[in-house]
Amino acid sequence: MPRPEIGKWGRRFPTQILSLIAFNGFFWRGPGKWFCVPVLNCYACPVGTVACPIGSLTAFALARRIPFYVLGFLGVIGLAVGRAFCGWACPFGFFQDLLYRVRSFKFRLPRAANALKYALLAVLVLGLPLILGGGKRTGSEDRITGEKTGALDYCSLVCPAGTLEGGVPVLAASAQVRAQASWRTWSKVGIAVAILGLTVLARRSFCLALCPLGALMALSSRVSMTQLHTEDKLCTRCMRCVKVCPTRSRHLPFKEFKTEATAECVLCLDCVRNCPEKGALSARICGKAVSVSEGRIRG
Amino acid sequence: MLLMLLFAGLLAFGLSQGDAGYVRQNASENFCFS
Numbered sequence: 001m002p003r004p005e006i007g008k009w010g011r012r013f014p015t016q017i018l019s020l021i022a023f024n025g026f027f028w029r030g031p032g033k034w035f036c037v038p039v040l041n042c043y044a045c046p047v048g049t050v051a052c053p054i055g056s057l058t059a060f061a062l063a064r065r066i067p068f069y070v071l072g073f074l075g076v077i078g079l080a081v082g083r084a085f086c087g088w089a090c091p092f093g094f095f096q097d098l099l100y101r102v103r104s105f106k107f108r109l110p111r112a113a114n115a116l117k118y119a120l121l122a123v124l125v126l127g128l129p130l131i132l133g134g135g136k137r138t139g140s141e142d143r144i145t146g147e148k149t150g151a152l153d154y155c156s157l158v159c160p161a162g163t164l165e166g167g168v169p170v171l172a173a174s175a176q177v178r179a180q181a182s183w184r185t186w187s188k189v190g191i192a193v194a195i196l197g198l199t200v201l202a203r204r205s206f207c208l209a210l211c212p213l214g215a216l217m218a219l220s221s222r223v224s225m226t227q228l229h230t231e232d233k234l235c236t237r238c239m240r241c242v243k244v245c246p247t248r249s250r251h252l253p254f255k256e257f258k259t260e261a262t263a264e265c266v267l268c269l270d271c272v273r274n275c276p277e278k279g280a281l282s283a284r285i286c287g288k289a290v291s292v293s294e295g296r297i298r299g
Numbered sequence: 300m301l302l303m304l305l306f307a308g309l310l311a312f313g314l315s316q317g318d319a320g321y322v323r324q325n326a327s328e329n330f331c332f333s
Binding site: 033048050051052059063065071076079080220223 | 309316318320
């Protein structure tokens with residue numbers, strides 16, 4: 001099998017490892033449940049150290065409350081650094097990056113698939129809980145058995161991140177939990193396996209097509225203070241940045257600051273790191289360069 | 300910058316409404332892996 005074009009990982013890899021530890025309660029506990037950090041990790045079980053924004057939004061929708069705090073928190077972060085948390089900190093994004101390194105047949109999802117995540121955000125996270133919740137949260141007790149009916153936080157029924165990072169370790173560690181696991185538990189494991197299998201073949205496919213949190217952060221990504229900038233005179237159109245981009249957010253013709261902003265860019269800076277031309281590509285915060293291509297990588 | 304102020308305002312208003320406590324409570328009590 002040909003090795004996929006993924007470029008150098010650079011400092012992103014250790015940052016993702018640290019984030020995995022920081023957001024995973026297997027390693028430590030802290031006061032993080034007050035905060036909706038825009039990463040996809042297990043929402044409420046002991047292995048989540050922060051509150052999942054998606055779980056929080058669903059809880060507000062179920063209670064028919066306007067989520068001022070959650071939207072404000074995510075909006076401030078999104079406007080400051082766009083979707084950088086997706087690229088540098090999200091544990092599920094990290095697993096996707098790892099899995100894509102497996103040698104196999106590779107393909108790219110059609111761009112139209114990107115719209116699916118907005119539908120999931122509107123329907124699963126907000127719409128159905130708002131309409132069917134009746135202002136009451138249900139399904140909050142003893143849900144490990146799966147026997148309870150009326151659970152209305154639909155995302156938790158299909159979330160592969162919660163299953164992978166929370167459920168699977170718990171299932172693996174406890175024979176009692178495995179014995180009590182319901183068909184719903186195993187269906188979630190099946191969904192997670194299918195999605196992870198897809199990410200082996202299509203890079204960051206969950207982020208692009210299915211992640212409702214990515215959809216939410218994409219709304220602010222276009223107007224974020226942090227953007228990529230191409231120096232038109234230095235760029236040789238070698239297309240390496242296009243090839244290494246995990247979200248296909250870069251494409252010709254490259255344009256000037258601001259207009260280059262896209263909803264899908266996770267600011268992983270793989271393009272900057274892998275650019276063969278010194279100074280041709282940079283990441284800028286409020287117009288000030290914070291990371292500039294050094295031109296060390298050729299070919 | 301205006302948008303940033305708007306979202307900061309939303310954040311502050313949410314905090315004054317006790318939203319952060321509601322987030323923490325839900326994220327601590329509900330076990331979504333079922």
